[in-house]
Amino acid sequence: MGHGLRRRCREGVLAGRILLNYAVWGNGSVSARLWNAIRSDDWAIPHVGLSSLGESVGWARPDEFPPRNMQTSKGLRALGYNVRIGV
Structure with missing residues (x-):
């Protein structure tokens, strides 16, 4: 791996960690942070993605x-909870 590629990988990992920290623990509402995390420049x-x-x-x-994903939503639906799937 060349020096430039290693540097870009480190920068990518750092950017990912910063983004994850912002989305999970940042200030303000979680929904606003998630929206910013996927749509903001x-x-x-x-x-x-979201x-x-x-x-x-x-x-x-x-x-x-x-935690919710498609599988947990399907499981909740199977247990009789009225949840929307695929929204």
Whole structure:
């Protein structure tokens, strides 16, 4: 791996850690941070989407934001809870 590629990889990892820290623990509402994290020129990283970040918030802060993904939604639906799937 060339020096330039190593540097870009380190920068990418750092940018990812900063983005994740912002989405999970930043100030303000989680929904606003998630929106900024995927749509804002200041925060967005290509190929990092709402589902990944939202699920990360759920796993990091399960008491406040239970982890939800398509599989947990289907499980909740199977248990009789009225949840929307695929929204």
